[in-house]
Each structure stands twice: as C-alpha cells, then as structure tokens.
Amino acid sequence: MMGWLAAALLWPLGIGWVVSRWAFRPVRHRVSPLLVLAFAVGTGLGIASLSFFLILALTGDAGPVVVWTETIVGCVVLGLAFYYRRVMPPRQPRAQTIPPPVAFSGSMAVLVGVLGVTAINLVLLSLNAPHGGWDAWASWNLKARFLFMGSPIWERAFSPIIAWSSVDYPLLLPANVARLWTYVGAEHPAAPSLLAALFTGATLLLLVAALHTLRGRWHAVMGGLLLAGTPYFIRHGAAQYADAPFAFYLLAAVTLYLLHDHLRPEKPTGLWALAGLSAGLAMWTKNEGLLLVLALVLARGLVLVFQQPGRGAWLREGRVFLWGWVPVFLVWCYFKMQVAGPSTLLTSQAAPQAVAQVLDPSRTVQMGSYVLSLFLRPDALTAYLLMLCMGILGLRRGFWKEPGLQTGLLVLTMMLTGYFLVMAMSSADLLWQLRTATSRLFFQLWPTVLLLALLMLKRPAWD
Amino acid sequence: MLTLVAVATICTSLHLLYTESGTLHQRRAGIQPPNPVAAYVSALDAVRPMLPNDATVTFINRQADQHPMFYLTAAQYALAPTLLDTTARHAWMLVNGKGAPPIPSATPEEPWALVAAINDSVRVYQRRALP
Numbered sequence: 001m002m003g004w005l006a007a008a009l010l011w012p013l014g015i016g017w018v019v020s021r022w023a024f025r026p027v028r029h030r031v032s033p034l035l036v037l038a039f040a041v042g043t044g045l046g047i048a049s050l051s052f053f054l055i056l057a058l059t060g061d062a063g064p065v066v067v068w069t070e071t072i073v074g075c076v077v078l079g080l081a082f083y084y085r086r087v088m089p090p091r092q093p094r095a096q097t098i099p100p101p102v103a104f105s106g107s108m109a110v111l112v113g114v115l116g117v118t119a120i121n122l123v124l125l126s127l128n129a130p131h132g133g134w135d136a137w138a139s140w141n142l143k144a145r146f147l148f149m150g151s152p153i154w155e156r157a158f159s160p161i162i163a164w165s166s167v168d169y170p171l172l173l174p175a176n177v178a179r180l181w182t183y184v185g186a187e188h189p190a191a192p193s194l195l196a197a198l199f200t201g202a203t204l205l206l207l208v209a210a211l212h213t214l215r216g217r218w219h220a221v222m223g224g225l226l227l228a229g230t231p232y233f234i235r236h237g238a239a240q241y242a243d244a245p246f247a248f249y250l251l252a253a254v255t256l257y258l259l260h261d262h263l264r265p266e267k268p269t270g271l272w273a274l275a276g277l278s279a280g281l282a283m284w285t286k287n288e289g290l291l292l293v294l295a296l297v298l299a300r301g302l303v304l305v306f307q308q309p310g311r312g313a314w315l316r317e318g319r320v321f322l323w324g325w326v327p328v329f330l331v332w333c334y335f336k337m338q339v340a341g342p343s344t345l346l347t348s349q350a351a352p353q354a355v356a357q358v359l360d361p362s363r364t365v366q367m368g369s370y371v372l373s374l375f376l377r378p379d380a381l382t383a384y385l386l387m388l389c390m391g392i393l394g395l396r397r398g399f400w401k402e403p404g405l406q407t408g409l410l411v412l413t414m415m416l417t418g419y420f421l422v423m424a425m426s427s428a429d430l431l432w433q434l435r436t437a438t439s440r441l442f443f444q445l446w447p448t449v450l451l452l453a454l455l456m457l458k459r460p461a462w463d
Numbered sequence: 464m465l466t467l468v469a470v471a472t473i474c475t476s477l478h479l480l481y482t483e484s485g486t487l488h489q490r491r492a493g494i495q496p497p498n499p500v501a502a503y504v505s506a507l508d509a510v511r512p513m514l515p516n517d518a519t520v521t522f523i524n525r526q527a528d529q530h531p532m533f534y535l536t537a538a539q540y541a542l543a544p545t546l547l548d549t550t551a552r553h554a555w556m557l558v559n560g561k562g563a564p565p566i567p568s569a570t571p572e573e574p575w576a577l578v579a580a581i582n583d584s585v586r587v588y589q590r591r592a593l594p
Contacts (some may be wrong), residue, residue, distance in 0.1 A: 225465075
C-alpha cells in the first residue's frame, strides 16, 4: 500500500519540480533547491488535483484512466525534457552557478531537531485521529469518497440535500485524496494523513527557505522555530482540513512577489506566473481563495501604480500572472457553473439584512472580544514571542518602502477585512461561527504573518 | 532571543509529543477506546427497530466494518443526538457504495428515498428516546 502511495506522489512531485524549476530558471543559482522543492510540492499536488478532476469530469471514471493518463503524460514530459536537453546547446556557465550553501550551525541543528520532533508529532496525531477532525470526515473526505466512486455517484457529492458539507467548496483536497485512493485501490486513511503532513511540511520548508534567501540564517531559524512551536499549527495541520493547503498557497503567492523584488536585477518574470498559479490553486482549495486573488491584484496595483515603476509595470506583471492563473480559473469556472452545489453563504442572506449586520456595532464588539480571547490561550505563546522579538530588536529602517513587503502587508490587511465582512454578513449564529472558524482563519494567515513580521525585523548584530 | 524562542519551541513540541504518545499508548493498552465503535453500534441497535428494512441495517453494519470512517462519523453524530439524523445521510453513502446489493428504495432514480425513510425513523426514535 505504501508503495502505491509513493508511486502516486511521483507524478505530482515530478511535474511540480519541472514547473517550479522553470519559474526559477534565471535565478536558480541564487536560491536553495529546498526552496524550489517547497514550491514543487504545492504546485505539483495542485496540478494533480486539477488533472484528476478533469479526467473524472470528462470520462466519469476515477480508476485506471487516471493512472494510464498520468503515466502517458509523465512519459511524454520526460521524453520532451530529455530531447530538449540533447537538442539545445549548453548554456554559458555563470560566474556563480552554485547556490549559497546553508551553513550548518548550532541554531540550524536545533531547528532540524525541532522539525524532526514535529514530524513525529504529525505521525502521532494522524495515528490518534486517522480520519482527521470533524470537517475532514464530514466534508473533505466525504467528497473524496464520492469522487473515488466515480460515475454516476460522484456528482451526488454536490447535492443540496447534504448542503451541510459545503457543497460549493472547490476540490483541491478531495480530488487529491481520491486520486491517492485510486492508486491504492481502497479508501485508506493514510492517504489524507499523508497529504496533510505534506502540506504542513511544505509550509514549514517554504517559510524557512524563503527567509534564508531573503534575510539570512538567523531569520530562517527564527521563522522555523516560531511556526513549528505553534501547537495549533501542528495539530490543525494534521487534521486533514483544506486550511493547510490554503495557508501554503497564500504564503507561496506572497513569497513569490517578495522573491521577485529581491532578485529583480535578473528579471525572474516566471515567478509572477508561479504566483498566479499559486493564487489560482488557493481558489481551487477554498472559496477564500477568490478573496486572495482580488487582494493580490489590488494590493500589487496599489503598490506599483503609486510608485516609481508605474502602471506599465503592473500591467506587465499582470499579463504574466495570468499565464499561471487562467488555466486554474477555467477549471474553477467549469466546477462552479456545472458541478458545485449552491453556496449557503450567498443564498441564505438578503442584502439589506447583511449590510445591517455589518453596521451592527454589537456584532463587531462580539467578534473583537472573541479574537482578543484567543490571545489568552497557550497557542498564542508564539505570537507573544514574536512581539517580544520585535520589541527587543526593533524594526528595520525603510522596510515600508519595499514593494514586496507593502504587497504582503496589504494582502494580509485585505484578507482580514474580507474575513471580518463575511463573518459579519453571515446568517449563521455568530458565536458558533466564531468558535468554529476564527482559529482556522488565523491558521491560514499565520505563516504569512510570520514571514512578513520577520522580514521587518532588524538583523541582530551577532548574526 | 533565539535561545528563548528555541527553548519555548522545544518545550511546546515535547509537550505535544508527550500528550499524543500518551494518548496512543492508552488506546493501544485499551485504557481509551481505539475508536467509538461501541457508541456507533449501540446507537444503531437502538435505531434498528424503527428502521423500515432490517436487511438495510445488516448491510450498513457489514459495510461499516470495511469503512471505519463511518463508525466514527456515526458515533460522533450518535454522541450528539441533535445531529443524529445526519447519520442516516451517511448511511445512504454506505448503501450507495461500490458493490452495494440492490435495495428497492435506493434506486438510481430516487437515491434519497432511503435517506428520507431512515431520517423519519430516526426522528421517531429521537422523540421517544430523548426527554
């Protein structure tokens, strides 16, 4: 069984590696392969879920057709890559072709040790709750079971009769789980557990590798320790919810803009396409992804239009962003128009009532006091440590002038505002919604918050 | 600063390790139930007299042996009686699974008929069983 699971992961990891390496091509000598690997995991799993859904929608079969199609496509891509390497003349060697080595120090050893314990914790959490948390078995894995059954049953997953299972939510996670089950040939709980661990691990790796590239070792170690030291991140990461992939894609999209601005002299325009793909995959993960795409486009526009590069730069970026985003958007449109069930969020509330709820101060106070109460929980320890870091080291001078950081901060602000508005407008009981959703929403933002906060920090004198 | 964060992270990671390995050990030793199978079985047995088709329950029980997730689902819902009717929807999933034997009320034309029937029975049960 584990052999089949490993075989099933070869295709997404391979295709993710090819796409990510292409995006990083002009700057590959300046970034660690671990950074490319982190992007490869998320990108590959996203593409695999899209292809699984398309095959299922076109053929109605979730069985051998998937395996054969992926094998043939994999062989063609390998053949083309081999041909390309043989036909194309070797490129001129660069002055510096080896990525900067990651110096192994005491702090790195501590980080590696903590990450090892984190991996064991993920395994233990999965063994103790093999079917994940409530939403995992009542929504995400339930959809995966329908998809795994193939035609004609799979479309019943979106029946309004089971509207409680969020029948309008997109399929990145369920399609990936069903794809793994297709390879294994059974609904084994190891598949969703493995995916949860992969996304949690890739988020950790991405944060550490991005901070190492952008700021250096001290920041990378600090970021890794703070994220791994957030118990809620690890517990929720193992819960098989779609919030873990969403957190990854949000972090990936923001990181790619930061990396682009950091490596700007070498014109790594492929990173914009990868940012577009990441934003699209966030949209394919959860409905909040639509908010992320709007926030990214608006934030980048605000940053570039009112600064030196101007509107032309925004449009140039936007065009390349669309290369990555449009393919996912087309699949998303097909899903929303032809397959998905009605959205309870949009259909259950009249507009005047929704506006009245947003303007109701008592709801705002209730939300604010609930969010404040989250800071009294043990999980908030890392937030206090981060604030302590900022207080002791201080903020870097002139960080607010950097377009990448401005973009990230604006995106976070818009996401928080969007979450507030959606929660305020919802017809569901506010207290129930606060109890069930607030922590998960913070979970989605937390890796990106850590990235941006640590990038604002001064470099310590002893680093 | 890094040392402080490292110590805090090591403590929280080890605490999580201790808690989760303790839970796993207790489950393996039988101190904690491995999963709420008993709750599921007792809930379903209590509902059994109300169900329209005894063969359906037998089938659901047999299927549930092969689908541990449904034990958990049903048990969770059984433990929260206000949500018990949702169990029937999951039961529909079992009935319509691959290789399901033909059940008259679960025809492709009317896939939710069985759900409706079980739901009604469960509601009757709830009215009788709950104060």
